[in-house]
Amino acid sequence: MSTHASRLTRQRVRSAWLFLAPVLVVLALVAGWPLLKTIGYGFTDASLIDPASAKFIGLDNFSYLLLDSHWWAAVWNTTVFAVVSVALETVLGLVIALALNAQFPGRGGLRAAILIPWAIPTVVSAQMWSWMFNDVFGVINHMLLALHLISHPIAWLASPDTALLSIILVDVWKTTPFMALLLLAGLQMLPQECFESARVDGVHPLKVFFRITLPLLKPALTVAIIFRLLDALRMFDLVYVMSGNSRDTMSMSVYARQQLIDFGDLGFGSAAATMIFAIIALFTAVYLTVARVGRER
Amino acid sequence: MKLLLPRFLTMLLLILVGSSGAVRAATLSISCGAVGVEMRLCRQGVEAWAKQTGNQVKVVATPNSSTERFALYQQILASHSSDIDILQIDVVWPGTLAPHLVDLSQYIGKDATKQFFPALIANDTVNGKLVALPWFTNAGVLYYRKDLLKKYHAQPPATWQQLTDTARRIQNAERKAGNPRMYGFVFQAKGYEGLTCDALEWIDSFGGGTLIDADGKVTVDNPRAVAALQLARSWIGDIAPRGVLNYDEEESRGVFQSGNAVFMRNWPYAWALGNAKDSPIRGKIGVIAVPAGGTDGHQTGTLGGWQLAVSRYSQHPELAADLVRYLTSYAEQKRRALAGSYNPAIPALYRDHDVLAAVPFFGTLYTTFEHAVARPSRIAGSKYARVSAEFYYTVHDVLSGKIAAAPALATLQQKLTRLSRGGQWR
Numbered sequence: 001m002s003t004h005a006s007r008l009t010r011q012r013v014r015s016a017w018l019f020l021a022p023v024l025v026v027l028a029l030v031a032g033w034p035l036l037k038t039i040g041y042g043f044t045d046a047s048l049i050d051p052a053s054a055k056f057i058g059l060d061n062f063s064y065l066l067l068d069s070h071w072w073a074a075v076w077n078t079t080v081f082a083v084v085s086v087a088l089e090t091v092l093g094l095v096i097a098l099a100l101n102a103q104f105p106g107r108g109g110l111r112a113a114i115l116i117p118w119a120i121p122t123v124v125s126a127q128m129w130s131w132m133f134n135d136v137f138g139v140i141n142h143m144l145l146a147l148h149l150i151s152h153p154i155a156w157l158a159s160p161d162t163a164l165l166s167i168i169l170v171d172v173w174k175t176t177p178f179m180a181l182l183l184l185a186g187l188q189m190l191p192q193e194c195f196e197s198a199r200v201d202g203v204h205p206l207k208v209f210f211r212i213t214l215p216l217l218k219p220a221l222t223v224a225i226i227f228r229l230l231d232a233l234r235m236f237d238l239v240y241v242m243s244g245n246s247r248d249t250m251s252m253s254v255y256a257r258q259q260l261i262d263f264g265d266l267g268f269g270s271a272a273a274t275m276i277f278a279i280i281a282l283f284t285a286v287y288l289t290v291a292r293v294g295r296e297r
Numbered sequence: 298m299k300l301l302l303p304r305f306l307t308m309l310l311l312i313l314v315g316s317s318g319a320v321r322a323a324t325l326s327i328s329c330g331a332v333g334v335e336m337r338l339c340r341q342g343v344e345a346w347a348k349q350t351g352n353q354v355k356v357v358a359t360p361n362s363s364t365e366r367f368a369l370y371q372q373i374l375a376s377h378s379s380d381i382d383i384l385q386i387d388v389v390w391p392g393t394l395a396p397h398l399v400d401l402s403q404y405i406g407k408d409a410t411k412q413f414f415p416a417l418i419a420n421d422t423v424n425g426k427l428v429a430l431p432w433f434t435n436a437g438v439l440y441y442r443k444d445l446l447k448k449y450h451a452q453p454p455a456t457w458q459q460l461t462d463t464a465r466r467i468q469n470a471e472r473k474a475g476n477p478r479m480y481g482f483v484f485q486a487k488g489y490e491g492l493t494c495d496a497l498e499w500i501d502s503f504g505g506g507t508l509i510d511a512d513g514k515v516t517v518d519n520p521r522a523v524a525a526l527q528l529a530r531s532w533i534g535d536i537a538p539r540g541v542l543n544y545d546e547e548e549s550r551g552v553f554q555s556g557n558a559v560f561m562r563n564w565p566y567a568w569a570l571g572n573a574k575d576s577p578i579r580g581k582i583g584v585i586a587v588p589a590g591g592t593d594g595h596q597t598g599t600l601g602g603w604q605l606a607v608s609r610y611s612q613h614p615e616l617a618a619d620l621v622r623y624l625t626s627y628a629e630q631k632r633r634a635l636a637g638s639y640n641p642a643i644p645a646l647y648r649d650h651d652v653l654a655a656v657p658f659f660g661t662l663y664t665t666f667e668h669a670v671a672r673p674s675r676i677a678g679s680k681y682a683r684v685s686a687e688f689y690y691t692v693h694d695v696l697s698g699k700i701a702a703a704p705a706l707a708t709l710q711q712k713l714t715r716l717s718r719g720g721q722w723r
Contacts, residue, residue, distance in 0.1 A: 048371045049393060049679065135540030136478055136552045155540035243543060246488045247690060261368045263682050
C-alpha cells in the first residue's frame with residue numbers, strides 16, 4: 001500500500017517536472033544565461049565596442065565600484081526614492097482602496113478611471129510631467145503663482161533640493177492606482193463575518209480598521225509592498241527622462257547604464273548591474289524573512 | 298546545428314537573389330536618421346544611386362536618440378556583423394568607432410576630400426585613416442528676437458558682455474511692461490552632451506582652448522576658461538531662469554518659441570520650427586554666431602553634424618564607398634539643402650544662389666560653420682564619452698553654485714590627466 005502511494009507520488013513528481021521543464025528551459029535561456037553572462041563580465045575589463053578582447057581582472061571592478069562616491073550617492077537616491085514613494089503609495093493606495101470598497105453609484109466607472117495614470121506609458125507621463133514642472137512655461141508654477149503660494153517660479157527639476165522630490169511625486173501619481181487595485185483585491189477577499197459582528201457590537205470604525213481590516217489585509221499588503229519595492233529599487237525610466245544623468249537624482253540603474261552604454265565600459269557596467277541584482281536579492285530575502293517571522297507571531 | 302545555419306542562410310540567399318532576377322547586383326544596407334524629413338531625403342538619395350548602378354539598397358531604421366544609436370552601432374560592430382554596410386555617424390564618434398570602419402581613401406580619389414570643410418575632413422581622419430565623409434554639418438548659433446532688440450534700440454551682441462547687458466536690460470524692461478515670465482537668455486545646461494557643446498563654446502570664445510590640445514595634453518585649467526565659466530555662472534538666476542540647469546535643446550526652444558526669452562543658444566534646426574506657421578515668434582527671429590568672450594576672444598560655435606562611414610565587416614566595401622561618395626557629393630548635398638535646409642558640408646554650396654535663396658541664413662553663418670570648434674573626440678578616442686561627462690558634470694556644479702570655477706577646473710584637470718594616462722589617451 002505504502003509503496004503504491006510513493007510510486008504514485010514519484011510519478012506525480014516526475015510529470016510535474018516534465019510539465020515544468022519547458023518553462024525552466026525558457027527561463028534559463030532568457031533570464032539565467034544573460035544574468036550569468038553579466039556577472040561574468042563584471043570580473044573582466046570588457047568594452048562594449050570589443051567584448052572579445054576582455055581580460056579577467058578579478059575583483060577590480062567591484063573594489064573600484066565600492067570606492068566610488070557617485071555609486072553610493074546613486075544607492076542613497078534609490079533608497080530614498082524607494083522608501084518614500086512606496087510608503088506614500090501604500091498609505092494613499094489603502095485610502096483609495098477603502099473608499100472604492102464602499103458601495104456607491106458609479107463605483108465601476110471610478111475604478112476604471114483611477115487606473116489611467118498607471119495605463120499611460122512611463123516615458124510619456126515622465127515627459128509630460130517634466131514639461132509641467134518647467135519653471136518658465138510649466139503649468140505647476142503657473143498655478144502656484146496664481147494661488148499666491150509661491151512668489152517666484154521654482155525650478156523643480158533643476159535644483160538638487162526639489163528634483164528627487166518631484167520625481168517621487170510623479171511616481172506616486174503614477175503608481176498609487178496600481179497599489180490601490182492590489183489592495184482593493186485584498187479587501188474584497190476578506191471574510192465579511194468579522195465586520196458584521198463588529199457592527200453588531202457597535203465597534204468604532206477606526207478600531208475596526210486597525211484591529212480587523214489591517215491584520216486581515218496583511219498578506220495582501222506584504223505582497224503589494226514587495227512588488228512595489230522591487231520595482232522601485234530598479235527604477236530607471238522616470239529618472240532618466242526627467243533629469244537624465246544628473247548626479248543629484250541618479251539611481252543605481254541610471255548609473256549602471258551610463259557606465260555600460262555611454263562610456264562603453266561593459267565590464268564595469270556589468271559589475272554595477274551585478275551589485276544592483278545582489279542588493280535587490282538581499283533586500284527581498286530580508287524583507288520576506290521579517291514578514292514570515294511577523295506572520296508566525 | 299552550427300553547420301546547418303550557414304547552409305540554410307545560403308539557401309535563403311539563393312532563393313532571394315534568384316527571385317529578384319538580378320544575379321550580379323549587390324544589396325547594401327544603410328542606416329539613416331529619421332528626424333523630421335531626414336528619412337525621406339535619405340531614401341530618395343539612395344534610390345537614385347540604386348537606379349543608376351543597378352544595385353539594391355535597404356534603408357535600416359535606427360533610434361532617433363544619438364546615444365541609443367551609438368550603443369546600437371557599438372553592439373553591431375562589436376559582433377562583427379555585416380548587417381549594416383553604411384553607418385550614419387555623429388561628428389564625435391569617429392575616434393571611438395574608427396577600428397571598425399573602412400579607410401575610404403583607398404576607394405575615392407585623394408582629391409575628392411578637397412571640396413569639404415577641412416575641419417570636417419580632419420575630424421573624420423583617425424590615425425591617418427579617412428573613416429568617414431561629411432554628409433551635413435551643424436554648429437551652435439545664437440538666436441535673438443529681432444522685434445525686441447529693435448524695440449529697445451539694441452544691436453545683436455558681438456561679445457558675451459554685450460549679450461549679458463542687452464539681455465538684462467530687455468528682460469527687466471519687458472517684465473516691468475507686464476511680462477513677468479520674460480528671461481534674457483536660455484541655453485542647454487542639463488548635465489548631458491549638450492552642456493559640453495555649450496560650455497566648450499564659452500571657453501573657446503574666451504580663447505581658453507578645447508579641453509585637450511592636439512598633442513593630448515589636458516589644457517582645461519586656465520584663467521580664460523575660469524573667466525568664461527564665471528560669466529556663465531553669473532547668468533543663472535539673473536538673465537537665465539534657474540531651470541536652465543535641466544534644459545536640453547527642446548526645453549530651451551520651448552521657452553524661446555513661446556516668446557519668453559530674448560536670446561537662445563541652439564542648433565540651426567530651431568530656425569525652421571521657430572518660423573513655422575503656428576509659431577508665436579514667426580518672422581521675429583534673427584540668427585548670429587555665438588559671441589566672443591573677453592577682450593581678445595573670438596566668435597565661435599561647437600561643431601556638430603553627421604558623417605557617412607562604411608563598416609569593416611561589409612561584404613561590398615567598394616560599392617558601399619561609392620554610395621557614400623554619391624550621397625556626400627555636391628549635387629546631393631545641394632538637393633538636401635534645398636529640400637530640408639540641411640547645412641551642406643561643402644563650402645562652395647554656401648555661395649550657391651539656389652541654396653541662399655532657399656535658406657538665407659546659410660550665407661550669414663558661413664564663418665561660423667567654417668570655424669566651428671570640434672569637441673576633443675578625435676584625440677580622446679574611446680574615452681571621449683567619459684571626458685565629456687566629467688566636463689559637463691563639472692560645469693553643471695559650477696553653474697548651480699556648488700563649487701567655484703577655479704577649483705572646479707583644477708580638479709577637472711587632474712581627473713582628465715589621470716584618465717588620459719599622462720596625455721597618451723590610448
